[in-house]
C-alpha cells in the first residue's frame with residue numbers, strides 16, 4: 307500500500323508497541339523500514355511487507 311507519510315502516521319505499525327502493550331502508529335521517515343515509492347517522495351510504504359504489487 308503506497309500512501310503519503312502523513313497518512314501512514316495514522317496506520318498501526320505491526321512491530322511497535324507501547325510499554326502497556328498497545329499498538330503504535332507508523333513512524334514514517336523516522337523508521338529505517340520506510341521506503342519511498344519513487345523519487346518524487348510523495349508516497350511511500352512500509353518496507354517490512356516487501357514491495358507493493360500495485361497501486
Ligand code: SF4
Nearest residue numbers: 319332333337340352
Ligand atoms: S515503516 Fe516502520 S514504523 Fe512504519 S509500519 Fe513499517 S516498520 Fe512500522
